[in-house]
Amino acid sequence: MSKIAFLGLGNMGLGMATNLAQNGHTVTGFDPSPEATERAASHGIGSAASVADAAADADVIITMLPSGKHVLDVYADLVPVATPGSLFLDCSTIDVADARAAAELAVNAGHRAVDAPVSGGTVAADGGNLTFMVGGPADAVDQANPFLEVMGARVVRCGDSGAGQAAKICNNMILGISMIAVSEAFALGAKLGLTDQALFDVSSTASGQCWALTTNCPVPGPVPTSPANRDYAGGFASALMLKDLRLAQAAASDTGVDTVLGRRAAELYEQFVAHDGPGRDFSAIVTAIRAGALGTDPTPS
Ligand code: NAD
DSSP, X not given: OOEEXXXXXXXXXXXXXXXXXXXXXXXXXXXSOHHHHHHHHTTTOEEOSSHHHHHTXXXXXXXXXXXXXXXXXXXXXXXXXXXXXXXXXXXXXXXXHHHHHHHHHHHHTTOEEEEOOXXXXXXXXXXXXXXXXXXXXXHHHHHHXXXXXXXXXXXXXXXXXXXXXXXXXXXXXXXXXXXXXXXXXXXXXXXXXXXXXXXXXXXXXXXXXXXXXXXXXXXXXXXXXXXXXXTTOSXXXXXXXXXXXXXXHHHHHHHTOOOHHHHHHHHHHHHHHHHHOSOSBGGGHHHHHXXXXXXXXXXXX
């Protein structure tokens, strides 16, 4: 069993760290939020007074933090003092370039580094059912696998450092675009006299079929478990979708790829979050599309 430092005990980190502790690992956590630390302590996670204290004697250092800047700051503090040969495992969703920079810091100091962002949200984090998209050298990924398998149900190695983040933001760019497409279809269908159920019955088994329609259906009714049936509470927050679409745009700009729909999706989610707030499930964008509250096209240049 390993000594694990877990940094970032928020909505996702708490469940992930708890599953590791319940699996017999010694987990010491740090989070600047006293409430998060207290909650973690009640789940069998040791509390440290600082990032460095949490990592003292740890052989695995897991981060689940809000942004690339948080990850790079923590790595800058820990890489020089961590036990030689430690495994740095970052599960946050961050910029591909930041993920590569963080891994380089760790590897240059003689450690191993893996980026392993997740798909699945808090229910999957609590239940140990996350999907991990993993980037890093094969031997480091092999070392990370037993921990990922405790926290997740599926682990996919996508390539070298940064490849996990690349897969995550490309996937979520598809998701953001497809949710807007499905929402526009429901808005148009209603104006043409179609019921939501009729459109769903056709598209869910025809060529318009996609996860945004058949699992996370943005209108109440056709899929009783979708967040639309509980006023879009829970689910995947619009602010997180906006974050991921912005990361995709940063990567598109770095690589010179023109992702026209990805860019437009980021703009629409930006307007939506400003209008509706950050917290509701991202499928709530259908309410703004139906109300005509979004969508002014940028002036053609
Ligand atoms: P969160 O804001 O609930 O948790 C982040 C935690 O990090 C907070 O408790 C914060 O106090 C802590 N923190 C900040 N600086 C720190 C530091 N220096 N050391 C230790 N802890 C620090 O966010 P979350 O929802 O748990 O998301 C975490 C990451 O997972 C994000 O990158 C997010 O994009 C990604 N993610 C979230 C979801 C989701 O459904 N919530 C799904 C997939 C991926």
